[in-house]
Amino acid sequence: MTIKEMIEKRAKLIKDARALITAAQTEARSMTDEENVQYDKMFKEADELRTNIEREQRQREAERELEELAGEGEERGAAAGGDRGEQRGRADLLMEAFRGFLTTGQPTGDGAEEFRNLAAGVNTEGGFLVVPETFVNLLIKAMDDEVIIRQLANVIPMTSSASIGMPTLDSDMGDADWTVELGTGGEDDQMRLGKRIMRPHPMAKRIKVSQQLLRTAALSPETLVRQRMAYKFGVTQEKSYLLGNGDRKPLGLFVASPDGIPTSRDVSEDNTSTAVTAMGLISAKYSLKAGYWSKANWLFHRDVMKQIAKLTDNEGQFIWRESMRDGEPDRLLGRPSRMSEFAPNTLAASQYVGILGDFSHYWIIDSLIMQIQRLTELYAETGQIGFIGRYEGDGQPVLAEAFTRIKLGA
Structure with a gap:
């Protein structure tokens, strides 16, 4: 289900839930037990859809950022020229070394030496x-x-x-005074x-x-x-x-x-x-x-x-x-x-x-x-x-x- 479809389905659920409330109000009565169960079910499903919509949006944003990071690494590598190691961005080399560290305990790849230099207090x-x-x-x-x-x-x-x-303004000064041209107003010690x-x-x-x-x-x-x-x-x-x-x-x-x-x-x-x-x-x-x-x-x-x-x-x-x-x-x-x-x-x-x-x-x-x-x-x-x-x-x-x-x- 696309984000648009989820939004439309959520809107319909909320509209239908409101219709239950409106019907009870029109008839000047409280909602029945069956209507309350139906309302709670609709609201729960609408809330789950909201969560799914937000999750999909976060996923798309994360994928977009990863694509941008990858693109930046390629641009840096192309600008540097030279051999294969020089064609890759510093961040990409460090990330490759970091993957090796997480997987095997040892940094790997062309950035391994620079990654070791980042280590602090190795035990x-x-x-x-x-x-x-x-x-x-x-x-x-x-x-x-x-x-x-x-x-x-x-x-x-x-x-x-x-x-x-x-810094915080715990108490402010009083309002200014209307005075004559050369007057300075009353002294204030409230601030x-x-x-x-x-x-x-x-x-x-x-x-x-x-x-x-x-x-x-x-x-x-x-x-x-x-x-x-x-x-x-x-x-x-x-x-x-x-x-x-x-x-x-x-x-x-x-x-x-x-x-x-x-x-x-x-x-x-x-x-x-x-x-x-x-x-x-x-x-x-x-x-x-x-x-x-x-x-x-x-x-x-x-x-x-x-x-x-x-x-x-x-x-x-x-x-x-x-x-x-x-x-x-x-x-x-x-x-x-x-x-x-x-x-x-x-x-x-x-x-x-x-x-x-x-x-x-x-x-x-x-x-x-x-x-x-x-x-x-x-x-x-x-x-x-x-x-x-x-x-x-x-x-x-x-x-x-x-x-x-x-x-x-x-």
């Missing part, structure tokens, strides 16, 4: 190495695709310092400046890959390693960007903190203790200054989004609109709505269930010291090779008023 268990530049870029891009917050946040590479400091500091925290993951798979797989070994590590690192990051407590990990959007988003940015008005309401979402939207609306996004778990998709305003119009264009998110009260599997989904009194905000005010720092350790002997008896990936980074909201958290009633 008897396989050694650490600084990953070739192309591999690092692919890994970071894959994490961007897997983790929704990274797509919306302000991501800052940090390659040389141990921390990053951000206060502060500083927030972010430091990269380490994260690691170990995976095992069959030696036979490394030798015979249709995908290249570094692609296999990249895909698995991108998933594991991406899941850990997504959880922390949403729910992390800030202790040796990022500070999450759904964690009340004076260093991030305090409880003063929580809105539960008009929501019940078990459900989000249309009026509650309207109250949340208007608790955010209009200046942030142009870049604001909603974020919910799909369980909460399923409930929201049934809501109508006082005119009987649905407040949620599905997207009909490839690559565009659905919209809620005029702003894009996003979903994350790791957003809160406990529909109980006083629980967080969503957030609206300009996510460019969530900052993520990446320390690009990416290391891979190859474990050869540890899993020799089972015919497997182990790989340990390491990443360092941090994240936190830096401007509380750019966000509004949606909370259920007490």
Whole structure:
């Protein structure tokens, strides 16, 4: 099924699901058990189609990038001239050597010597190495695709310092005074400046890959390693960007903190203790200054989004609109709505269930010291090779008023 066909099928499912709700509202009754089961089935299938659409889009983008990288290598090789080794780009040679390292433990090809020069702290268990530049870029891009917050946040590479400091305007000066031509206005001492500091925290993951798979797989070994590590690192990051407590990990959007988003940015008005309401979402939207609306996004778990998709305003119009264009998110009260599997989904009194905000005010720092350790002997008896990936980074909201958290009633 093509992307266009999947989009059309998803649109029909959502339309049919709405028809069930409209029929019940027209007859001034609640939906029957059978209708609820049918609605949930339609919404689940529509959500699966959304996932498949996004997966296909990511796959096409990854293939396009690989083609571009291959083209750049050929162009560099053609420009260099000379023998076969000179005709290939430096990145291609390093990648060939890296494939050999992942497969056999030894770099191979014309770039093997230069690759060895990149090795740092080699030991008897396989050694650490600084990953070739192309591999690092692919890994970071894959994490961007897997983790929704990274797509919306302000991501800052940090390659040389141990921390990053951000000046903050903790309190502003008062308004200016009308005065005479030579007057200077009253002295003001209300303005206060502060500083927030972010430091990269380490994260690691170990995976095992069959030696036979490394030798015979249709995908290249570094692609296999990249895909698995991108998933594991991406899941850990997504959880922390949403729910992390800030202790040796990022500070999450759904964690009340004076260093991030305090409880003063929580809105539960008009929501019940078990459900989000249309009026509650309207109250949340208007608790955010209009200046942030142009870049604001909603974020919910799909369980909460399923409930929201049934809501109508006082005119009987649905407040949620599905997207009909490839690559565009659905919209809620005029702003894009996003979903994350790791957003809160406990529909109980006083629980967080969503957030609206300009996510460019969530900052993520990446320390690009990416290391891979190859474990050869540890899993020799089972015919497997182990790989340990390491990443360092941090994240936190830096401007509380750019966000509004949606909370259920007490």
